[in-house]
Amino acid sequence: MSTISLKIEFGGGLELLFANQRSHRIDIPCRVSTDNDTTVKELNEKEAKAVDVSYLVHHMRDHMLKERAELFMENGTVRPGILVLINDTDWELEGEGEYQLKNGDEVVFISTLHGG
Amino acid sequence: MAPRICALCHKAKAMLKRPKTGQQICRECFFYVFETEVHNTITQSHLFSPGDRVAIGASGGKDSTVLAYVMKTLNERYNYSLDLFLLSIDEGITGYRDDSLETVKRNQQQYDMPLKILSYDELYGWTMDAIVSQIGRKNNCTFCGVFRRQALDRGAAMLNVDHIVTGHNADDIAETVLMNIMRGDIARLGRCTAICTQGEDTIRRSKPFKYAYEKEIVMYAYFKKLDYFSTECIYSPDAYRGHARAFLKDLEAARPSAIIDIIHSGEAFEIKDEIKATQKLQQTCQRCGYMSSNTLCKACTLLEGLERGMANSGITDRARKKLEAEGPTPENLRTIPYFATPSGNPAIAVSIPLETAL
Ligand SMILES: [Zn+2]
Numbered sequence: 450m451s452t453i454s455l456k457i458e459f460g461g462g463l464e465l466l467f468a469n470q471r472s473h474r475i476d477i478p479c480r481v482s483t484d485n486d487t488t489v490k491e492l493n494e495k496e497a498k499a500v501d502v503s504y505l506v507h508h509m510r511d512h513m514l515k516e517r518a519e520l521f522m523e524n525g526t527v528r529p530g531i532l533v534l535i536n537d538t539d540w541e542l543e544g545e546g547e548y549q550l551k552n553g554d555e556v557v558f559i560s561t562l563h564g565g
Numbered sequence: 566m567a568p569r570i571c572a573l574c575h576k577a578k579a580m581l582k583r584p585k586t587g588q589q590i591c592r593e594c595f596f597y598v599f600e601t602e603v604h605n606t607i608t609q610s611h612l613f614s615p616g617d618r619v620a621i622g623a624s625g626g627k628d629s630t631v632l633a634y635v636m637k638t639l640n641e642r643y644n645y646s647l648d649l650f651l652l653s654i655d656e657g658i659t660g661y662r663d664d665s666l667e668t669v670k671r672n673q674q675q676y677d678m679p680l681k682i683l684s685y686d687e688l689y690g691w692t693m694d695a696i697v698s699q700i701g702r703k704n705n706c707t708f709c710g711v712f713r714r715q716a717l718d719r720g721a722a723m724l725n726v727d728h729i730v731t732g733h734n735a736d737d738i739a740e741t742v743l744m745n746i747m748r749g750d751i752a753r754l755g756r757c758t759a760i761c762t763q764g765e766d767t768i769r770r771s772k773p774f775k776y777a778y779e780k781e782i783v784m785y786a787y788f789k790k791l792d793y794f795s796t797e798c799i800y801s802p803d804a805y806r807g808h809a810r811a812f813l814k815d816l817e818a819a820r821p822s823a824i825i826d827i828i829h830s831g832e833a834f835e836i837k838d839e840i841k842a843t844q845k846l847q848q849t850c851q852r853c854g855y856m857s858s859n860t861l862c863k864a865c866t867l868l869e870g871l872e873r874g875m876a877n878s879g880i881t882d883r884a885r886k887k888l889e890a891e892g893p894t895p896e897n898l899r900t901i902p903y904f905a906t907p908s909g910n911p912a913i914a915v916s917i918p919l920e921t922a923l
């Protein structure tokens with residue numbers, strides 16, 4: 450199974466949910482399940498899609514998050530109040546969860562919910 | 566997807582979608598419009614006059630860090646002729662405020678502004694750590710809120726400033742409007758949306774970020790690589806505010822104008838004269854000279870309860886009666902130093918960054 454390599458960064462206190470580590474390098478599969486199930490062993494190509502940010506968020510919840518998933522995800526996407534940047538661009542300009550990830554992409558998650 | 570082009574300069578790649586307008590703009594245009602909008606807020610509300618001494622309430626968090634940076638930028642760009650100071654309150658919370666104060670100390674160097682840190686310990690003789698170890702984690706936010714408000718005014722008086730600016734942003738204000746509505750505190754609604762407030766003899770406080778969205782403040786800090794501290798206060802699970810905030814974020818996700826709409830709703834609540842009449846007249850605290858609506862100010866009341874081992878006496882009427890039944894206030898009770906409003910000369914020397922001191 451071929452994979453791509455990504456750089457994940459956290460800011461604004463969100464790193465506290467991820468072992469208090471701000472920067473992570475991860476490998477994820479190029480083809481993933483359309484329902485974002487991250488535990489599928491044998492992928493049926495009929496139910497497969499190119500890996501996107503929506504899958505990444507599920508992957509992070511299932512395999513990287515150390516505590517309190519409800520502070521990271523809500524209704525199948527990142528919780529309102531968390532900013533996402535893809536290669537330093539607001540993900541709202543990149544199709545949000547539908548953005549198809551490429552090898553070497555850098556995705557930043559910043560919580561805005563922590564005190565001023 | 567082809568890169569989108571900035572809606573303002575039509576040259577650079579758009580990197581941000583503005584929550585207010587949906588406009589897609591590049592990094593440089595974003596800096597410019599964000600700063601210009603804050604400048605417009607400042608000039609349209611006549612917040613400052615040339616020569617004003619202004620303290621920035623600095624917590625080390627994102628809002629006050631961006632505020633310090635933007636105030637410095639605008640002061641230089643538009644010749645406001647303000648003397649800017651950083652004012653931090655050290656509540657005495659190990660593992661939280663000590664770390665965030667390190668950020669403020671770095672900001673002092675980075676922004677080349679004098680910094681004054683005033684601690685609860687020196688003002689009240691109690692750190693929040695000590696208060697929590699006595700009273701537990703109930704009502705501790707009441708103590709902290711009352712103590713912080715007075716500490717900021719006193720710190721400002723020590724700096725002899727005319728004005729305190731705080732980093733409250735549009736999201737914070739909308740959240741406070743919601744909370745006041747949910748609590749039925751209509752009298753506070755108008756005041757919480759005011760860009761500038763001033764008590765009888767207190768120092769003016771204003772919110773230059775009143776119309777700045779949290780998303781843009783965080784993006785600004787990120788793009789500028791500003792150094793800020795972001796950890797929730799270890800004692801603060803302010804659950805009520807947390808719910809209001811989550812609710813607001815959900816509303817905003819459905820309709821981005823929700824935040825500004827809520828602020829406008831708050832502004833539209835006019836307090837009728839009958840309600841105003843029931844609000845107590847301001848006087849000064851008999852014991853410490855700070856403004857108060859009773860003979861004793863809130864901080865003195867809370868401090869007496871702490872000192873006499875009956876911390877709840879400042880919170881509930883029942884506990885208050887119990888305290889009074891224990892006898893009069895002891896002569897040797899620890900009190901807060903007498904409050905003097907800014908007069909002519911700075912009451913204290915401030916620590917000045919080394920470069921400017923030389
Ligand atoms: Zn531009």
Ligand SMILES: [Zn+2]
Binds near residue numbers: 850851855862863864
């Ligand atoms: Zn007092």
